[in-house]
Every structure is written in structure tokens, then in C-alpha cells.
Amino acid sequence: MQEWQEGSHGANFAHKKDRKESLQLLIALHDTYKKIAWQRLPGLHTYSQLLKWQMRHMRFKSRRNEFRAFLTKEEIDQILHYSDKSLQLIALEDVAEKEITLLHGDVVHHNFLWCTDGQLRLIDFDLAHLGEADDEYILWLHRVLPAVDYDLAKVFAELPELKRLDKRKLHRLKYPNELLREWLFAVDLPLDQQLVFLDYLVPFTKRALTYWPKLWYDIDRFVKK
DSSP states (O other): OOOTTTTTTTOTTTTTHHHHHHHHHHHHHGGGGGGGGGSSSSTBBOOOOHHHHHHHHHHHHHTHHTTTSSSSSSHHHHHHHHHHHHHHHHTTTTOOOOEHHHOOOOGGGGGGEEEETTTTOOOOOOOEEEEEHHHHHHHHHHHGGGTTTTTTHHHHOOGGGGGGOOOOEEEEHHHHSHHHHHHHHHSSHHHHHHHHHHHHHHHHHHHHHHHHHHHHHHHHHEEEE
16 A cells, blocks of 8 residues: 555445546546547557457356366356357447547556545556547446446436447447456466455356346347437
């Protein structure tokens, strides 16, 4: 904990205020393209979200036997099914390109820091890169949805700012990004750390899979509106 962070604490996406304030911070960051030509600055790269997710899917599939100690075959098959089908939908997207801007790259709750002056601040830019703002809003929603029981309608109702997100990209929320990333992270942890992390990850996974069919349905309904 750095000295300037003492007394501060991370955001909690289960709280409406934290969801609203964190989204507003991201919007402010992304809108900097209006004043800063980020693409002209050295050291910032772009990457394909689809390609990254395709590689993550392949890695998860290749290591599926390692997960059998913690998940059932049916649960692993479910994760792979949702991942594969969503990637197919994403590959078929016909979405106009938007402005390239600066993306934070790691919109996890503890990178949104409530400071002692009552302000929420965004920290830890070591994964910053260039891309379309919509891609980061999708990643932020991946983080937020588990905290609201995957209630997509609730989030969109309370945050009208999300109207800036192209609805045709909502299919990306069908991709079980959190599950794939966390399991690939878990299996490489030292045993003592792995056991602690799995106490959280196993029930998180089982809970997510119970919500995924409804989430899939809700996304389709939003896209067709």
C-alpha cells in the first residue's frame, strides 16, 4: 500500500454509487481523444479483443483436464459452449469503427479507489493501450454484472450513459470472460494460494453458470430493441 493510498478503499460494484462514479471516470478517460491525439504518442499499442478472447478460449480448452479436480465435466463443457458460441457471434459483428482512444486496460474494482477526500480515482495504468471505448465498457460490464446478479436491465436503467455503447456489441457479454480468465489464473498459483482462491472461485463459477441462460436471453432482447 503506497502512502498516498492510506485510508482509501476500492470501489464496490454492488453499490449503485460506485457503479455510476466508476463509469463516469471511464467516460472521462475515453473522451480525452477529443483533446489528445493518442495514436501519435509512442509506446501505446492496440490489440484485438476478439483475438485475445479466442486465444483465452483455446488455452482454457487445452487445460480442461486440470479443472476436473474442481469442476464437473458438465460445468467445464458449459463454459466452453458459451465461450465458443459467443466468439462465433462476435466474429459476425457488423459494427462501424469508432474513434480510437486511451483505454485503462484493467477495470477491476480495486483500480477504482475511493480516496480520503471523498473522490473516486482510477489508478494503475500499466496495462493502458489504445482501442475503442466500447470494448472497455464491455469489460467493465463483465466486472459489474456478477455484483448485481447479472441483471442487465437494472444496470442499463440506472446508467443512461451506457447508451453510448453500440448495442450490437452486447453479444460480447455472452463470452464468459471472468470464468476463463480466473480459472487460467488459478491453476498456475502456488498450492497454498490456489486453495484460498478456489474457495471463492468455485462457488462464483457455479453461481455464474446458473445465471448465464437468462443473461443470454436478456442480451438478445436488448440487441433487438
